[in-house]
Amino acid sequence: MDLDGAQLRAFVRAAEELHFGRAAGTLAISQQALSKRIARLESLLGTELFDRGGSGVRLTEAGQRFLGPARQTLAAADAAVAAAVGEDRPLRVDVWGHLYAPMRTLAQVAGTAGHAEGTGDAEPAGRVGGLVLGHGRDLPSVTAALLHGDIDAGFGRVHPPLHGGLAHRLVRLEPVDAVLGADHPLAARPALRPDQLRDSVLWAPGPLDRLDFLHQFADRFAIRNRATSVNLGLAHFLAEVAAGPRRFSLLPADVPLPDVPGLRSVPLVHPTPLYAWSLLWRTGTGHPGLHDLVAACAARARRSRWLEYDPARDWLPEPQASCQAG
Template sequence: MDLELTATRAFVAVADERHFGHAATTLGLSQQTLSKRVARLESMLGVRLLDRDHRGVRLTDDGARFLPGAREVVAAADRAVAALRHQRGPLRLEVWGHLYAPLRILADLAAAPTAPPLQPGHGRDLPSVAAALLRGDIDAGIGRVHPPLPTGLAHRPVRFEPVDVFLGERHPLAEVTALRPDQLAGSALWSPAPLDRLDFLAAFADRFGIRAHRAVPNLGAVPLLSRLATDRDGFLLLPADLGLPVVAGVRAIPLVEPTPLYAWSLLWRTGPEPDQLPALLAALEHTAAQRRWLEVDPARDWLPGMDDRGGSGDTGQADAVMPPGSADPRQPDRR
């Protein structure tokens, strides 16, 4: 049987997103067209691959068996097309995670002596950037990476960034000079989307006993912080050096014992890799060394996945550990 590539790609996108609308957006299709392609594939195979009801989309048993091979088919086709492309222009790099303003990393990266020319763009989230990489639409991405990742992608941590807590002045903890994360257990964590889609915030809430959370739309820094100013028990987690505008009634307070670190990673396609990847990696290594971006002390810092005995977390950067007694990681040269 000859699989139809467009229909197979449609199925893989829905399986990744668990949502026909999101998958259609990722592929640049109408939802009706996407549904027809999946139905055509199911008809060709003679099995039902997806079940769809009021709770969402889930794989059938046949769909779960078919998915790994379908991913390989799509990835192989994309690699074959990418191998014919000779990269001449700037490296196409998308960032995601707009609450944490990842373009700040690119601004610092551009100053590195080996940095290649960059053509930055905005991805919606990790699945959409991963899909664009496998299609060959972009060359790399920078954002928060977490499993599972499709076959054919590689990643590397490039920055561990200290996180502050932001509180309205009416919050009972607003007058302290520093907070332990567990002191927020009685407060409500604000998030720009449901926690099951935000692994860092979900891991923070689980690790430090935050039971209440609110999904609050991110309509920009000033509206977001202005709304926080009137909240008596809500809080936001944001990078310590985000450079936010001053908003009356809001305080930024350092988190200590431990300091949460947000892990940024570079994500790229393997086989063939982008021509400028070595230059990009060299520039990231240079910038990280200058600014101490990859230093983490297990006795003082926390990364999702790091256990209380000083494990290396989920970043794959087990050797990026700063010995106890080193300089304070919250100093400006780490930012």
């Protein structure tokens, strides 16, 4: 029995989503096309893989048995394609969380950044070692690119909900500082506790419901006053922060600050917030460089002590706290 790869991929994606419309969207095909592929696969196998009852879609017992081997078959097919193409094609990695400068970490893992094109404050796309780097807008956009096969991996902050067809590895935990203007009443302090910012205004580079770290920080430390801006780059954003006597925002401690008059960066302690960077990829990705990148991230994390976490001293948003140093 010869199995069709497109039909298998339609089945696996529908099994992960348990929703034909969403599954079709991740494959960039119509729901009708996805349904036809699954129906042909069921006809070939002589059994139903999904129970399409009025309460929604769920796997039949046959579908549950078929899912694991189907995933393995797709992974083997992807690996075969990668082997045929060879190792000359660079690994395509999208980064997100641009104001927090994700390429600083990737450059330390993969080597010195080469020539890249870009303007303004945004980090440019380009090559880092054997990687080709691009920009995703956020985690959902990078997730879609991974599921479509447009990229091989992503690098940024991973948080729920995470698609079932993706895997990730925690790479780095970075201490976060408060950034504020010289006119802020707390600007001269050598260090601050997060709860001392309770009466300040958290300035965010976009809607907080799309900025999980800032949202959770504000909730955890009872920052009631919150305002959003438009992300026009780090220099523009920090100039807005410095212009308000009660405004503050958060940045990893070693992000190079642009030359903004009156800007202050103050360490946060008791607890120190940690920003978590992760490498994200689609399960079954067959590019030979992915394993090397994961291994390089793990080695650099051990060598540079990037994953140190002490719950008595540090703060992580809940989903990441369970990862701890692993």
